[in-house]
Amino acid sequence: MSASRRLDALRAAGVEFVAGVPCSYLARFFAGCAELPTNDFLPAVREDHALAACAGAWLGGRRVAAAMQNSGLGYCLEVLTSLHLMYRLPLPMLVSDRGADSDYEEHRILGSRVRRLLTLFDIPWRDARAGAEDDDARWLVETSERDGGPAVLLVGKEADS
Amino acid sequence: MTRAEAVALALSLLDDDDIVVAADGAIAREAYRALDRPRTFYMLGSMGQVASIALGLAMSRMERVVALDGDGNLLMGFGGLAMVGGLRPANLHHLVLDNGCYATTGGQPALSGKVDLAAAAAGAGYSWARRCFSPEHARMGMETWLAAPGPALLDLVVDARDPDPAPRIPMSPEQLAARFRIAVAGG
Numbered sequence: 640m641s642a643s644r645r646l647d648a649l650r651a652a653g654v655e656f657v658a659g660v661p662c663s664y665l666a667r668f669f670a671g672c673a674e675l676p677t678n679d680f681l682p683a684v685r686e687d688h689a690l691a692a693c694a695g696a697w698l699g700g701r702r703v704a705a706a707m708q709n710s711g712l713g714y715c716l717e718v719l720t721s722l723h724l725m726y727r728l729p730l731p732m733l734v735s736d737r738g739a740d741s742d743y744e745e746h747r748i749l750g751s752r753v754r755r756l757l758t759l760f761d762i763p764w765r766d767a768r769a770g771a772e773d774d775d776a777r778w779l780v781e782t783s784e785r786d787g788g789p790a791v792l793l794v795g796k797e798a799d800s
Numbered sequence: 801m802t803r804a805e806a807v808a809l810a811l812s813l814l815d816d817d818d819i820v821v822a823a824d825g826a827i828a829r830e831a832y833r834a835l836d837r838p839r840t841f842y843m844l845g846s847m848g849q850v851a852s853i854a855l856g857l858a859m860s861r862m863e864r865v866v867a868l869d870g871d872g873n874l875l876m877g878f879g880g881l882a883m884v885g886g887l888r889p890a891n892l893h894h895l896v897l898d899n900g901c902y903a904t905t906g907g908q909p910a911l912s913g914k915v916d917l918a919a920a921a922a923g924a925g926y927s928w929a930r931r932c933f934s935p936e937h938a939r940m941g942m943e944t945w946l947a948a949p950g951p952a953l954l955d956l957v958v959d960a961r962d963p964d965p966a967p968r969i970p971m972s973p974e975q976l977a978a979r980f981r982i983a984v985a986g987g
Contacts, residue, residue: 656860678859684879691849695856698841698977700985721845726977
């Protein structure tokens, strides 16, 4: 058991390697990651590098997941399209759902368009539900492996990490 | 020494179980032409991500992971250098084929002539980092680099000219990834 129910759920669903850049909405998740063995967690310096490292770990035979604030998705488009989608590499992604009207201004422009952005690239997504961490994690891992590509769980402030 | 000659020389010095990540563009095509091996991952896009992909592999495998990178590619994803230096995987060996320009797109000059990539790697935390200017020392430089404790980076200066461009790789991305993962991890 870690500090994070979502991390525990992903590990139970088979995830062995996590890379990401923190978001305050995912604070507990990243606190749990910090306790993992050195080779199981990469604290990435930018979101696209986290995704590329996940590609490497998957190609090396492991099940992976990435975690980030939704503001990092812009950096990720090139890697998502020319690595994960093109080579068909599974990638479960935990992405914070910033940008509601009550959120800070810097989150609103991208945050209000994230679902449309994912839909534009045919990336499956689902809203995380508090108390349904195991089901959310299973959906995320199974969808990414079935499609051979990214799948996104959007984690809102109330959904808890 | 052309970049293609340096790529071929590096591949000839590797062990059979070494894992290779070949940078998108000319380097991957040259690696494929010189010595195709299932344990080489050929990048077709995602410029700037060579070190990050290699790091994910190095954290997941016991075997040596060799990244064949370009100078413009490394500069685009300079944060990858920080991650390798910070995580310090002992099995990661990083070769920069440094022609000082963006050869794949027509030879536009890159900033690598003004940025000391080996010093940057050492500053980031690589265990070993050197620059090699002279083609006659390339083989010795590579042998020393491969024997050095990882993470180790060799910044190898190569010709900017590209007299014999390698053709595109005649496999689909999906085939390349599946073949690589089966060769490295059994599927």
